[in-house]
Amino acid sequence: MRTGLKRNALALMGAVLAVAMSPAAAQTADSKASAWLGRDAGELLIQLRVDGGRVQIEEADGETHYTWTSINKAWNEHVVVSSGSLFGLMPTTVVSQNIQHPEQHRCQITYVADREGKIRRYRYAGPMCRQDIVPPK
16 A cells, blocks of 8 residues: 555656656746737737627727736635534534635736737736736747
Protein backbone atom coordinates (compact mmCIF):
# COMPACT_ATOMS: atom_id res chain seq x y z
CA MET A 1 0.00 0.00 0.00
CA ARG A 2 2.81 2.36 0.83
CA THR A 3 4.46 1.79 -2.56
CA GLY A 4 1.22 2.68 -4.35
CA LEU A 5 0.93 5.88 -2.34
CA LYS A 6 4.49 6.87 -3.20
CA ARG A 7 3.91 6.06 -6.86
CA ASN A 8 0.75 8.20 -6.92
CA ALA A 9 2.53 11.07 -5.17
CA LEU A 10 5.40 10.92 -7.68
CA ALA A 11 2.97 10.84 -10.60
CA LEU A 12 1.14 13.87 -9.22
CA MET A 13 4.39 15.78 -8.72
CA GLY A 14 5.42 14.94 -12.29
CA ALA A 15 2.12 16.22 -13.67
CA VAL A 16 2.41 19.45 -11.70
CA LEU A 17 5.97 20.01 -12.95
CA ALA A 18 4.94 19.32 -16.54
CA VAL A 19 2.21 21.96 -16.37
CA ALA A 20 4.45 24.45 -14.60
CA MET A 21 7.19 23.99 -17.19
CA SER A 22 4.87 24.35 -20.19
CA PRO A 23 5.36 27.41 -22.42
CA ALA A 24 1.86 28.74 -21.64
CA ALA A 25 2.54 28.74 -17.90
CA ALA A 26 5.87 30.51 -18.41
CA GLN A 27 4.31 33.45 -20.26
CA THR A 28 3.99 36.66 -18.29
CA ALA A 29 1.13 39.13 -18.54
CA ASP A 30 3.45 41.50 -20.43
CA SER A 31 4.53 38.89 -22.96
CA LYS A 32 0.91 37.89 -23.64
CA ALA A 33 -0.34 41.48 -23.93
CA SER A 34 2.61 42.68 -26.03
CA ALA A 35 1.94 39.89 -28.55
CA TRP A 36 -1.11 41.94 -29.64
CA LEU A 37 0.97 45.01 -30.54
CA GLY A 38 0.84 45.79 -34.27
CA ARG A 39 -2.15 43.51 -34.84
CA ASP A 40 -5.51 44.65 -36.14
CA ALA A 41 -8.11 45.42 -33.47
CA GLY A 42 -10.58 43.28 -35.42
CA GLU A 43 -8.47 40.20 -34.54
CA LEU A 44 -8.67 41.21 -30.90
CA LEU A 45 -12.46 41.38 -31.03
CA ILE A 46 -12.74 38.06 -32.86
CA GLN A 47 -10.41 36.12 -30.57
CA LEU A 48 -11.43 37.53 -27.17
CA ARG A 49 -14.89 37.18 -25.64
CA VAL A 50 -17.09 40.21 -26.19
CA ASP A 51 -20.49 38.88 -25.09
CA GLY A 52 -22.31 39.86 -21.92
CA GLY A 53 -20.72 43.26 -21.56
CA ARG A 54 -17.21 41.82 -21.30
CA VAL A 55 -15.64 44.58 -23.38
CA GLN A 56 -16.04 48.35 -23.11
CA ILE A 57 -15.13 50.30 -26.24
CA GLU A 58 -14.40 54.01 -26.05
CA GLU A 59 -13.14 56.40 -28.71
CA ALA A 60 -11.10 59.48 -27.86
CA ASP A 61 -8.59 61.65 -29.75
CA GLY A 62 -8.47 59.37 -32.78
CA GLU A 63 -7.77 56.27 -30.70
CA THR A 64 -10.03 53.42 -29.69
CA HIS A 65 -9.73 51.86 -26.24
CA TYR A 66 -10.84 48.23 -25.79
CA THR A 67 -11.13 47.30 -22.11
CA TRP A 68 -11.80 43.87 -20.63
CA THR A 69 -12.41 43.38 -16.92
CA SER A 70 -12.39 40.01 -15.19
CA ILE A 71 -13.92 39.50 -11.76
CA ASN A 72 -15.04 36.77 -9.41
CA LYS A 73 -18.67 37.59 -8.67
CA ALA A 74 -19.86 37.87 -5.08
CA TRP A 75 -21.31 34.67 -3.66
CA ASN A 76 -22.69 33.22 -0.43
CA GLU A 77 -21.73 29.94 1.18
CA HIS A 78 -23.65 28.09 3.88
CA VAL A 79 -21.20 26.06 5.99
CA VAL A 80 -21.96 23.61 8.78
CA VAL A 81 -19.41 24.42 11.45
CA SER A 82 -20.29 21.64 13.90
CA SER A 83 -22.89 18.96 14.45
CA GLY A 84 -23.01 15.58 16.02
CA SER A 85 -24.82 13.39 18.46
CA LEU A 86 -24.51 12.50 22.10
CA PHE A 87 -23.29 8.89 22.31
CA GLY A 88 -24.83 8.27 18.90
CA LEU A 89 -28.34 8.50 20.32
CA MET A 90 -29.51 12.07 20.64
CA PRO A 91 -28.76 14.64 17.95
CA THR A 92 -27.07 17.81 19.16
CA THR A 93 -27.48 21.32 17.87
CA VAL A 94 -26.22 22.00 14.37
CA VAL A 95 -24.19 25.17 14.18
CA SER A 96 -23.96 26.70 10.74
CA GLN A 97 -22.52 29.84 9.33
CA ASN A 98 -23.41 31.91 6.27
CA ILE A 99 -20.21 33.23 4.70
CA GLN A 100 -20.47 36.10 2.22
CA HIS A 101 -17.66 36.31 -0.31
CA PRO A 102 -17.36 39.79 -1.87
CA GLU A 103 -16.78 40.45 -5.54
CA GLN A 104 -13.06 40.26 -6.34
CA HIS A 105 -11.29 42.18 -9.08
CA ARG A 106 -9.00 39.87 -11.05
CA CYS A 107 -7.67 41.91 -13.97
CA GLN A 108 -8.45 44.85 -16.20
CA ILE A 109 -6.65 45.24 -19.50
CA THR A 110 -7.02 48.00 -22.05
CA TYR A 111 -5.65 47.77 -25.59
CA VAL A 112 -5.37 51.06 -27.48
CA ALA A 113 -5.70 51.10 -31.28
CA ASP A 114 -4.69 53.96 -33.56
CA ARG A 115 -6.79 55.47 -36.39
CA GLU A 116 -5.85 52.60 -38.70
CA GLY A 117 -7.11 50.05 -36.17
CA LYS A 118 -3.67 48.72 -35.16
CA ILE A 119 -3.01 47.93 -31.50
CA ARG A 120 -0.24 50.32 -30.40
CA ARG A 121 -0.16 50.02 -26.62
CA TYR A 122 -1.80 48.41 -23.63
CA ARG A 123 -2.11 48.78 -19.88
CA TYR A 124 -3.35 46.41 -17.23
CA ALA A 125 -3.85 46.14 -13.48
CA GLY A 126 -4.88 43.38 -11.13
CA PRO A 127 -3.57 40.41 -9.19
CA MET A 128 -4.66 37.75 -11.73
CA CYS A 129 -3.53 39.31 -15.01
CA ARG A 130 -0.95 36.62 -15.68
CA GLN A 131 -3.75 34.06 -15.78
CA ASP A 132 -6.47 36.22 -17.38
CA ILE A 133 -4.66 37.97 -20.24
CA VAL A 134 -4.90 35.93 -23.43
CA PRO A 135 -2.28 36.05 -26.21
CA PRO A 136 -3.28 35.88 -29.88
CA LYS A 137 -3.80 32.44 -31.39
